[in-house]
Amino acid sequence: MVFKKRLDHGFNGFRVPAIPRAPRSVRRRGLCKKVEDSQICAFELLASIAGKLLQESESSASSNASEGNDHPASGKGSVKQEQQDEGKSFKAGWIYQGSCGEGSFASEMASQNNSHKCILKEISHADSDEVLERNSIVNNSDCSQKVSINVTDFGKISSKVEGGSTHFGESFDGNVNEIERLNEFGGFKTEGANTCSSKDSMELFLKSPNVIKSDSNVELPLCQDLAPDTCFSRYRNDVKLGSRDDDEKFSRCFKPSTKAKAFRSPPRVANRRIRKLLTSRYWKAAPKLKDCELSRTDGLKQFYRKRKPCCNRQRDVLFKRRKMFDQSSVVISDGGFSCESVSNSPEKCMTEDKNDVATMLNGANGVSSSVLGHQAPFHSKSSHVKFSIKSFRVPELFIDVPETTTVGSLKRTVMEAVTAVLGGGLRVGVLLQGKKVRNDNRTLMQTGISHKDNMDSLGFTLEPSTVQIPPPLCSSDLPPLIPCDPSQLLTRSPANPAVEISDPLTDPPPLTNLGNHVESNDNTVSSHIDTIDKTEPDSKALVALPAMSMEALAVVPLNEKTRHSEIVQRRTRRPFSVSEVEALVHAVEELGTGRWRDVKLRSFENADHRTYVDLKDKWKTLVHTARISPQQRRGEPVPQELLDRVLAAHSYWSQRPVKQHGKHQSGTLKIMETPAADGKGVEGI
DNA sequence: CTTAGGG
DNA sequence: CCCTAAG
Numbered sequence: 001m002v003f004k005k006r007l008d009h010g011f012n013g014f015r016v017p018a019i020p021r022a023p024r025s026v027r028r029r030g031l032c033k034k035v036e037d038s039q040i041c042a043f044e045l046l047a048s049i050a051g052k053l054l055q056e057s058e059s060s061a062s063s064n065a066s067e068g069n070d071h072p073a074s075g076k077g078s079v080k081q082e083q084q085d086e087g088k089s090f091k092a093g094w095i096y097q098g099s100c101g102e103g104s105f106a107s108e109m110a111s112q113n114n115s116h117k118c119i120l121k122e123i124s125h126a127d128s129d130e131v132l133e134r135n136s137i138v139n140n141s142d143c144s145q146k147v148s149i150n151v152t153d154f155g156k157i158s159s160k161v162e163g164g165s166t167h168f169g170e171s172f173d174g175n176v177n178e179i180e181r182l183n184e185f186g187g188f189k190t191e192g193a194n195t196c197s198s199k200d201s202m203e204l205f206l207k208s209p210n211v212i213k214s215d216s217n218v219e220l221p222l223c224q225d226l227a228p229d230t231c232f233s234r235y236r237n238d239v240k241l242g243s244r245d246d247d248e249k250f251s252r253c254f255k256p257s258t259k260a261k262a263f264r265s266p267p268r269v270a271n272r273r274i275r276k277l278l279t280s281r282y283w284k285a286a287p288k289l290k291d292c293e294l295s296r297t298d299g300l301k302q303f304y305r306k307r308k309p310c311c312n313r314q315r316d317v318l319f320k321r322r323k324m325f326d327q328s329s330v331v332i333s334d335g336g337f338s339c340e341s342v343s344n345s346p347e348k349c350m351t352e353d354k355n356d357v358a359t360m361l362n363g364a365n366g367v368s369s370s371v372l373g374h375q376a377p378f379h380s381k382s383s384h385v386k387f388s389i390k391s392f393r394v395p396e397l398f399i400d401v402p403e404t405t406t407v408g409s410l411k412r413t414v415m416e417a418v419t420a421v422l423g424g425g426l427r428v429g430v431l432l433q434g435k436k437v438r439n440d441n442r443t444l445m446q447t448g449i450s451h452k453d454n455m456d457s458l459g460f461t462l463e464p465s466t467v468q469i470p471p472p473l474c475s476s477d478l479p480p481l482i483p484c485d486p487s488q489l490l491t492r493s494p495a496n497p498a499v500e501i502s503d504p505l506t507d508p509p510p511l512t513n514l515g516n517h518v519e520s521n522d523n524t525v526s527s528h529i530d531t532i533d534k535t536e537p538d539s540k541a542l543v544a545l546p547a548m549s550m551e552a553l554a555v556v557p558l559n560e561k562t563r564h565s566e567i568v569q570r571r572t573r574r575p576f577s578v579s580e581v582e583a584l585v586h587a588v589e590e591l592g593t594g595r596w597r598d599v600k601l602r603s604f605e606n607a608d609h610r611t612y613v614d615l616k617d618k619w620k621t622l623v624h625t626a627r628i629s630p631q632q633r634r635g636e637p638v639p640q641e642l643l644d645r646v647l648a649a650h651s652y653w654s655q656r657p658v659k660q661h662g663k664h665q666s667g668t669l670k671i672m673e674t675p676a677a678d679g680k681g682v683e684g685i
Numbered sequence: 686c687t688t689a690g691g692g
Numbered sequence: 693c694c695c696t697a698a699g
Contacts, residue, residue, distance in 0.1 A: 597687060
């Protein structure tokens with residue numbers, strides 16, 4: 001059974017801006033081909049589901065009153081109660097669903113490989129149908145085969161056909177167990193969660209018809225209509241990172257959010273603009289964190305310290321958060337959920353991690369919902385950081401269903417998976433300038449998150465909270481389960497940086513909290529599995545857009561820059577893949593050296609992490625590499641052919657300065673397939 | 686903001 | 693990759 005690598009698909013809650021990702025590493029290429037269609041569908045499904053969840057949460061948010069009721073992750077017993085108690089409260093609902101979903105999901109996966117009951121009523125037809133059809137297309141040959149749909153953090157989905165015997169279920173099972181064993185997956189109790197719970201949860205969802213329908217309708221269309229294949233292909237495209245075709249397709253798929261970059265001419269600025277637009281545009285769809293007020297350092301720390309008992313702590317947090325929400329301000333702890341676990345007693349954290357997660361989710365939802373309600377109040381206190389989170393990406397999901405399954409069951413399965421992930425297996429990551437901020441104990445100020453600075457670079461991610469297992473899974477041929485999301489993508493690459501980046505100085509002692517493990521795992525995973533595209537850190541998950549009017553922050557802090565120096569982290573190292581090199585070489589062949597910006601635009605438009613300076617530097621190193629003996633070369637070997645081209649292009653362009661108009665023209669490169677037709681060439685003539 | 690180079 | 697000087 002080969003598991004295809006899942007493609008990353010930028011997916012933020014609802015059409016969201018995707019973070020550009022570079023093509024995956026060559027290594028994974030082979031694995032990644034296949035059923036992309038289904039992926040898309042699944043993706044869509046996922047998106048729709050996420051949307052539903054969000055909406056539901058929003059709608060019901062107002063109604064939640066009971067704080068004490070949440071025992072989110074507590075597991076089995078509490079599930080039903082919660083359901084009843086909190087069914088109305090969207091937040092609770094989320095949690096509950098989440099945990100239930102997971103459990104059910106897991107259990108089902110384990111127990112029934114073949115059939116999934118259609119607990120869920122049909123949510124949306126088009127989507128599922130699509131998915132099934134596509135799957136069937138792929139798998140049509142063998143009925144016994146199973147179709148696996150893998151939804152990554154990014155929201156990308158990859159489906160695979162597994163040979164006759166389906167192992168997915170098995171493997172999944174194993175994973176689940178593993179997870180349980182580790183306590184990583186709070187809500188992942190197979191036993192506790194049974195179909196019933198899942199059903200219930202599903203019903204809960206169904207109860208809010210509006211949500212469901214609207215979402216599915218809304219979301220699916222985006223991708224389905226737009227050749228999904230192509231969209232995905234982009235990710236796989238190893239050769240050209242930024243090939244226009246891909247971009248175009250891509251953009252088509254995700255019009256609104258997708259890559260702002262595609263649309264922006266001047267990269268960053270435009271990007272920001274777009275972000276803002278998007279933010280406003282999707283305000284409703286994607287819950288935002290508005291007016292999140294972060295109390296600074298002291299406040300945060302104390303805030304945490306005060307709640308030691310995990311359970312209580314969680315509740316308190318939730319409670320406070322809700323409160324905050326009500327006030328139209330969200331409190332974001334620097335540590336975030338993971339942080340809590342970290343700073344406090346680890347063990348407890350471990351066990352209750354799930355709870356935390358759930359809480360977190362609730363908080364998020366609550367936030368968004370509340371945000372919607374009160375956008376106005378901006379308290380611009382000098383020491384507060386305000387921002388909004390546009391949307392979150394749904395973490396990777398791995399879905400395995402038999403071909404013979406019904407659309408309805410598929411939907412249900414996806415729903416459950418999504419619910420499970422959202423409800424129990426997520427943790428929040430904070431990205432600053434594309435880098436993961438690992439140190440939970442640092443204050444925002446120390447981290448460099450001040451209301452005045454870096455707001456644009458501030459991001460949040462939702463990552464699978466359960467980790468530890470992932471690495472093995474990933475590395476092994478096991479299908480990437482939820483935890484393993486490379487993208488990490490989350491971690492995907494971008495995220496990875498966290499590990500490297502973490503500031504040695506300030507980094508609090510290795511708390512070895514889940515969070516840390518996770519991250520490290522992610523890194524590991526990503527390194528093994530994918531490589532490229534994970535971009536940023538963005539990785540994965542969700543993207544938080546700073547779009548808010550930071551300007552609103554009136555007071556300028558005195559210390560704004562204060563700690564910046566500390567923050568300054570080196571960008572994570574992202575070795576160029578062969579495909580990237582190929583793209584670079586090709587671009588340079590055509591454009592010549594000295595036009596790095598053009599090269600960037602031409603071939604790396606979508607690779608946010610590659611700046612023209614990076615490209616220039618890479619070229620520099622390539623030239624050097626080409627000149628040294630193969631034995632002296634390090635890193636991923638670059639095909640000699642490319643190196644030859646590098647030298648040829650280098651020498652060619654060295655002779656004809658770009659600036660020169662006439663001369664180079666005549667000789668124009670024979671070396672290159674595509675002579676510089678661009679600017680200079682033309683001009684020269 | 687881009688380039689070009691050194692570090 | 694970073695940093696910086698120079699257009």
